[in-house]
Amino acid sequence: MNKNYCIIGTGVAAVNAAKAIRDLDQGSNILLIGAETSLPYNRIKLSKELFSDLGSEKVLIKKEKWYQTQNIQPLLHTKIERIDTDNHTLHTSTSETIQYDKLLICTGAKNRKLLIDGADKKGVFTIREMHEAEDFKAFIEDKTSIVNIGGGIQGLETAWSIFKAGKKVTIVEAAPRLMARQLDDKTSALLKNKIEEAGVDVHLDTSIKQIMGGDEVEGIVLGDQTISCDSVIYSIGVVPNIDLTENTPIHTGKGIIVNERMETNIKGVYAAGDVIELNGEVEGLWGPAMDQGKVAGKNMVSVAESYQKTTPFTVFNAFNLSLFSIGFIDESRCDTTIIEEDGAEKYTRVFIKDNKMVGVISLGDMLGSIPYKTAIESGVSLDGINLNDISIQDLMSEVKGRLTIPA
Secondary structure (H helix, E strand, C coil), rough: CCEEEEECCHHHHHHHHHHHHHHHHCEEEEECCCCCCCCEECHHHHCCCCCCCCHHHHHECCCHHHHHCCEEEEEEECEEEEEECCCCCCECCCCCECCCCCCEEEECCEEEECCCCCCHHHCCCCCCHHCCCCCCHHHHHHHEEEEEECCCHHHHHHHHHHHCCCCEEEECCCCCCCCCCCCCCCHHHHHHHHHHCCCCEEECCCCCCCCCCCCCCCEEECCCCEEECCCCEECEEEEEEHHHCCCCCEEEEEEEEEEEHHHHHCCEEEHHHHHEEEECCCCHHHHHHHHHHHEEEEEEEHCCEEEEEEEEEEEEEECCCEEEECCCCCCCCCEEEEEEECCCCEEECCCCCCCCHHEEEEEEEHHHHHHHHHCCCCCCCCCCCCCCCCHHHHHHHHHHHCCCCCC
């Protein structure tokens, strides 16, 4: 008898889960259920390529033909309002009932709300879904000055898109440095300099007290300073979207609690992607979401597989600066670091813990990251290497001799 696999959500975890299920079970029904009207799309492009045609196929994770070929049914513009785990049913906002044999929750995360005076004014935006990006673009079409709150990667990529569109941009970040989760002080300072050289004002270690104006945004208040602007856009973190689990027996903490097989505490119910909490941690990253979706899909078809945490990997290309950050980069919890630099155009820092390379930050494109990523993920031992008197180039030559790394 064919099963009904239901997946709530249309992000990258959901698509990868659907593919994993279909690869193992060619006959059963797979429903991909989402509240948005679009086929699953790459949310990263909403910030990186904000002013491109977001309605084009280039934004989609998979083209429409793929779903037809795979016999996967996207059920779009369908909002699930209630999960009944006792009767294995989903209830929609239009009072329809959908029966499932196996359920995967991939509801992702929602942007953390900006809780300051004036945040409800017309002209204040945050972008998580395509319609929010389109609304923002339409609003600022005749505007000239935008304040961008948030100095993480999404906020900076959005600021770069706005800047390239010819708008005046001001960046405000509450932390003392930009991209604090991915960069050290030096690379963050280099990034700040590049952004300011382009003509963008950057305010660090600063919080907005108030958004001024009548019905619409007219400016912001930073301490005793006032900055005029036409619009405010913010990206200040995300929160797992666990609303659907309310009034269900599904266990939650910060997110939906799962084990390494992406199983919840309820038999036949799984979760993956930005919505989950695993071992007390919420990752909320693109790469892990893909892998978690694959693992969930395989286990839904009863092919046992456990999720192995992937190495954090960030590539940044904006404001005429390319850099990458891989792995664990907390200097205070590492044994040593090795730095090479020659001014503003070359900088690499390798982080070492327990005699293994665990992280790296470097100016350069993604291609240059491959040997470092391989070395980190392999866990190659650095025993016998004098780490106090070696260049990064010589270190990598030694590492390459201890394992096979793509050139």
